[in-house]
Amino acid sequence: MSARLIDGKALSAHVRGEVAERVRTLKSQGVTPGLAVVLVGEDPASQVYVRNKAAACTAAGMHSRVIPLGADTPEGELLDVIETLNADPAIHGILVQLPLPGHIDTGLVIETISAAKDVDGFHVSNAGLLMTGRPLFRPCTPYGVMKMLESENVPLRGAEAVIVGASNIVGKPMAMLLLAAGATVTLCNSKTRDLGDQTRRADVLVVATGRPGIVSGDMVKPGAVVIDVGINRLESGKLVGDVDFDSAAAVASAITPVPGGVGPMTIAMLLVNTIEAAERTLQA
Numbered sequence: 001m002s003a004r005l006i007d008g009k010a011l012s013a014h015v016r017g018e019v020a021e022r023v024r025t026l027k028s029q030g031v032t033p034g035l036a037v038v039l040v041g042e043d044p045a046s047q048v049y050v051r052n053k054a055a056a057c058t059a060a061g062m063h064s065r066v067i068p069l070g071a072d073t074p075e076g077e078l079l080d081v082i083e084t085l086n087a088d089p090a091i092h093g094i095l096v097q098l099p100l101p102g103h104i105d106t107g108l109v110i111e112t113i114s115a116a117k118d119v120d121g122f123h124v125s126n127a128g129l130l131m132t133g134r135p136l137f138r139p140c141t142p143y144g145v146m147k148m149l150e151s152e153n154v155p156l157r158g159a160e161a162v163i164v165g166a167s168n169i170v171g172k173p174m175a176m177l178l179l180a181a182g183a184t185v186t187l188c189n190s191k192t193r194d195l196g197d198q199t200r201r202a203d204v205l206v207v208a209t210g211r212p213g214i215v216s217g218d219m220v221k222p223g224a225v226v227i228d229v230g231i232n233r234l235e236s237g238k239l240v241g242d243v244d245f246d247s248a249a250a251v252a253s254a255i256t257p258v259p260g261g262v263g264p265m266t267i268a269m270l271l272v273n274t275i276e277a278a279e280r281t282l283q284a
C-alpha cells in the first residue's frame with residue numbers, strides 16, 4: 001500500500017460539526033431544521049441506514065422524524081404522507097428511503113416531494129437544475145465525493161475524470177459536478193467496451209456500480225485518486241467496495257476505504273442539504 005487513505009469518517013465528523021454550528025445560528029433565529037425520513041417496509045439494512053441518518057440529525061441539533069410504513073402500504077397512502085410533509089413547516093427536508101417495494105412507482109413518489117424539500121436531490125427539477133449549472137440540492141453521495149476531493153486538494157480543472165456507473169443517484173450527478181469543476185468527464189456503463197482502457201486514463205476515478213472487484217489495480221493509472229462508492233456485503237459478512245482495495249492502493253496516490261469512506265460523507269451531506277433547505281426558508 002502506497003496510497004494515502006482519504007478518511008471519510010473524519011471529514012464527515014468535521015462537516016457535521018460545521019452543520020451543528022449553523023443549526024445553533026438558525027435556532028437562535030427561531031428555526032429548528034427538520035428532516036423527515038420515510039421508510040416503507042422492514043428491510044434490516046434500510047432500517048440501519050435510516051437509524052443512522054436520524055441519529056446524525058439529532059447529534060447536529062436538528063429535529064428528525066422517522067415515518068415507518070408497512071411493506072404493503074398502497075402507493076396513494078405514501079403519496080398522502082408526502083403531501084402532508086410538503087405542507088408541514090417543521091419539516092425542511094424529506095427523504096424517502098430507496099428502494100421502494102415493487103408495487104410503488106418510485107418516479108412518481110420522488111416527483112411528489114416538493115423540490116424545495118428534496119434533500120436527496122433526486123427530483124427531476126433538481127436533476128435539471130444541476131445539469132444546467134444552477135444546482136439547488138446536489139445529490140448527497142456525489143456531493144460528498146466532491147467534498148473529499150476538495151479537502152484533499154485534488155486538482156480538477158483540466159483533469160481526466162472517469163466514472164464507472166451511470167445511475168441517476170450517483171454516476172450521472174457525479175459527472176455534472178466534476179464537469180462543473182472543470183474536469184473532462186468520461187461516464188462508463190455496463191456496456192462499455194474494455195473498461196480498463198477508460199479507467200487507466202483517469203486522474204480521478206470514481207466507481208459506483210455495486211459490483212465488488214469490478215476495478216482492480218491493473219486498471220488504475222499510477223498516481224490516480226480512486227473514489228470507491230460501492231458498498232457490498234459479502235457472504236462472510238465483510239463490507240467491501242467495488243474496487244479491489246489492496247491492488248488499487250498499491251498504484252493510486254490516494255484512495256477511499258470501505259467502510260469509512262464515501263458512506264459517512266453521504267450522511268454528512270444530507271445534513272448539509274437539510275440545513276440549506278431550512279436557511280432558505282428565512283431568506284425567502
Ligand SMILES: Nc1nc(=O)c2c([nH]1)NC[C@@H]1CN(c3ccc(C(=O)N[C@@H](CCC(=O)O)C(=O)O)cc3)C=[N+]21
Pocket residue numbers: 049095096097098099120140231239258259260261262263264265266267
Ligand atoms: N432516498 C435515499 N437516499 C439515500 O441516500 C440512500 C437511500 N435512499 N437508500 C440506501 C442508500 C445507501 N446509503 C448509505 C448511506 C450511508 C452509508 C454509510 O454510512 N456506510 C458506512 C458503513 C455502514 C455499514 O456498516 O453498513 C460506511 O461506508 O462506512 C451507507 C449507505 C444511502 N442511501
Ligand SMILES: [Mg+2]
Pocket residue numbers: 100101102103104105106
Ligand atoms: Mg418500483
